[in-house]
Amino acid sequence: MLFRGRVGRPTVPAALCLALARSIGTIEHHGRSRCGIPFTALFCSFFLSMLIDTHGHVNLSGFNEDYDEVIRRSLENDTQIIAPSTQLPTSKKAIAIAEKYDGVWAAVGFHPTHVLNDEFDPAPFAELAKHPKVVAMGETGIDYYHVPESADLDDWKRRQRDVLQHHIDIATERNLPVITHCRVGKTPETSIAYHDLHAIIKQNVEQGKLARRGVVHCYVSDWETAKMFLDLDYMISFTGIITFAHDEVLLDAVRKIPLDRMMIETDSPYLTPVPHRGKRNEPWYVKFVALKIAELKGLTFDEVAEVTTQNARKFFSLR
Numbered sequence: 001m002l003f004r005g006r007v008g009r010p011t012v013p014a015a016l017c018l019a020l021a022r023s024i025g026t027i028e029h030h031g032r033s034r035c036g037i038p039f040t041a042l043f044c045s046f047f048l049s050m051l052i053d054t055h056g057h058v059n060l061s062g063f064n065e066d067y068d069e070v071i072r073r074s075l076e077n078d079t080q081i082i083a084p085s086t087q088l089p090t091s092k093k094a095i096a097i098a099e100k101y102d103g104v105w106a107a108v109g110f111h112p113t114h115v116l117n118d119e120f121d122p123a124p125f126a127e128l129a130k131h132p133k134v135v136a137m138g139e140t141g142i143d144y145y146h147v148p149e150s151a152d153l154d155d156w157k158r159r160q161r162d163v164l165q166h167h168i169d170i171a172t173e174r175n176l177p178v179i180t181h182c183r184v185g186k187t188p189e190t191s192i193a194y195h196d197l198h199a200i201i202k203q204n205v206e207q208g209k210l211a212r213r214g215v216v217h218c219y220v221s222d223w224e225t226a227k228m229f230l231d232l233d234y235m236i237s238f239t240g241i242i243t244f245a246h247d248e249v250l251l252d253a254v255r256k257i258p259l260d261r262m263m264i265e266t267d268s269p270y271l272t273p274v275p276h277r278g279k280r281n282e283p284w285y286v287k288f289v290a291l292k293i294a295e296l297k298g299l300t301f302d303e304v305a306e307v308t309t310q311n312a313r314k315f316f317s318l319r
C-alpha cells in the first residue's frame, strides 16, 4: 500500500490520509511539530508538504481579532498565503500584512459585488500595485448571483465590466496576473457569467493585454467551461467546495483539468472544507482541498502539493 512520493518520503493514498486526519482531529489543532505522534509523520506526509493558499482573505474583518495568530498558525503548518482584496481599505491592509510576514503576499482590487454601493477609482489601486509585495490584481470579475433586486441588470453588468477592465489595464501595465471571481445567477441572463468573463478576457488577450494572464478562482463549473479558460492560458483554482459539494459536474472538471494548470485556495474565512465545516475557515485548511484533488485524481497528496505549489510560485512570480 505504501509507495514513494517524488521527494522520496513514504506516502499513502489520499483517502487513507484523510481518514487518519479525521480520526486524529487533535493533531490538526496542535500542528505537526507539536503533535507528538510519530506515525503521522511517517504515514501522513501531507503534514510536511509546503502549500500555498492562493486566496486567503486574512485582511478581511472575519480575521480582525486574530489575523496575526491565524497567519502564524498557517506558516507553522507550512502554508504560505496570497491575500486578495475586496475594496481600497482591505487592499491597504493586505499590503500592511504582507509587509510583516515572509510567506504572505497581497493582491489589490475591488470585488465585483461592491460596484453599486462604493465608487471605484482606479488611480489608488494603480499606485498600490507598484508595491513589491503585490503579486496580482484582484479580486475582480463578474458576479451575477448577488444582483440586488433594486438594481438594473444591464447597469450592474456594465459597471462590473468597467471595473474589471480597469484591473486588466493595471495588471497589463504593472505586468501582473489577475485573480478573477465569477459567479452565475439563476436566470438565463445571469447564468452566462463564465461566458461573459471569458469573452472579456479573450478580447483583452487578443489585443495583446494581460501577458501574465489570470486565474478563475473558486471554480465551480464544468470541464467544457474550464477548457475555454485553459485555452486562453488561464489557470483554474479550487476551494473547499470540492470537499462538500456532491456535484459530479464539478468533480468531473477536477478530474479532467491537468494538475499543472491548477491552484488551490481556501477563500477563508468562507467556504470551510470538510472536516471543519461549521467553523471559520483559515489558510492552512487548504491541505484538505489538496487532499480531495489527490483523491479525485488518484494521486498522492505530495504530488498535488508539489505541483500546485510550483504552479502558484510561477503564476505569482514568488521569490
Ligand SMILES: [Zn+2]
Pocket (backbone or CB within 6 Å): 055, 057, 084, 139, 267
Ligand atoms: Zn475571495
